[in-house]
Amino acid sequence: MKVEMILKELEALGSERTKKSYLQQGAHEPLFGVATGAMKPIAKKVKGNQAVAEELYATGNYDAMYLAGMIADVKAMTEADFDRWMEGAYFYMISDFIVAVSLAETEFAMEVSDRWILDGRELYGSAGYSCYCWLLGNRKDEEFDQDKLSEMLDLVKKTIHTSEDRVKYAMNLFVVTIGVSYLPLHEKAVEVAHAIGMIEISDGKGKHNLPVASVEIQKAVQKDRLGFKRRNVRC
Template sequence: MDFETVMRELEALGKERTKKMYISNGAHDPLFGVATGAMKPIAKKIKINQSLAEELYATGNYDAMYFAGIIADPKAMNESDFDRWMDGAYFYMLSDYVVAVTLSESDIAQDVSDKWIASGNELRMSGGWSCYCWLLGNRKDNEFSESKIFNLLDFVKDTIHDSPERTKSAMNNFLYTVGISYLPLHEKAVETAKEVGIVEVKRGMKKSSFLNAYESIQKEIDRGKLGFKRKYVRC
């Protein structure tokens, strides 16, 4: 399936209601408004195709960029490729759910995430923390340095309330993910989340969100989800 065919198929799947929802979250034209589940049949036909993924991502069309993440070959991408994708990620649904997800299936995921977290750029930081969430929620606990995750928890505790808005949200999610999916530091994450307390995330013209990782962790424990790992990261 070539580039033009994929773009035509995506356009045909677009729905005005979905488009409006994406725009309300920060997307802008060009986009078609394709529900992510509706992309699966096309993805099954293509499977993995990095060169096509690159063409689609370069369009700046949100749906095409999202689909690029589904068919990309993360192991064929190097650090500069991920940086280039992050440069094109103009809002959090791209930085956290396309670029961070794709990065999480590469061998350089932690190294790149560390650089993004230290970058001072809101969406790069958000993408870096989000990548750790995807990693911790999927890979075995022994693939991580316990002291490194411990230090990241302390860093969240010290900086979350003064961080940029989208970064706050991803950091809060990191607290929650360590608390549920990384058993060696479950108790440390719970204690940190308690100390952090409620995190206010301002959302422009919308009402602020108030996040509480401690409560979220407790709810998942009550549901028997402690130690939860996803089988797959990408859909």
């Protein structure tokens, strides 16, 4: 399928209600407002076509960029390719749910995420921690360096309250994900969760609190979900 045809299909699937929702979350024109599930039939037809994925991402159209992440052949992408995609990630739904998710399927995911966390730019930090969340929720515990993750928890404990909002969000989720999905550091994650307590962010409409990490971990304990791993990262 040519990109022009895909864009026409996406446009036909768009709705003003979904578009408005995306705009409120930080997306900007161009976009059609296509629900993720509605993209799956298109994704099935072009999945793994990296050339098409690159063309779609380069349009700057949010819906096309999301579809690019769904169909990308991540084995064909390099660290430089992901850096380039991050440069085009203008809000968190692209950085955390397109770029970070795709990165999580690569062999160099942790190396790139480590670099982004240290980058200093909000969405890079957000994407870095988000990628770790996707990894921890999918890969076996033995694939991770326990000492390194422990140090990351220490860093979150020390810096979360002074970090930028999207980084706060991703850090908070990182603590929850370790507490739920990485059994070797469950107890430490619980300790850190209690230490950081309630995290406040602003969403443009006012200030509000993130889900309390200690509460979210306890919910997983009560539901017998400790050690949870998802089968796939991308949809």
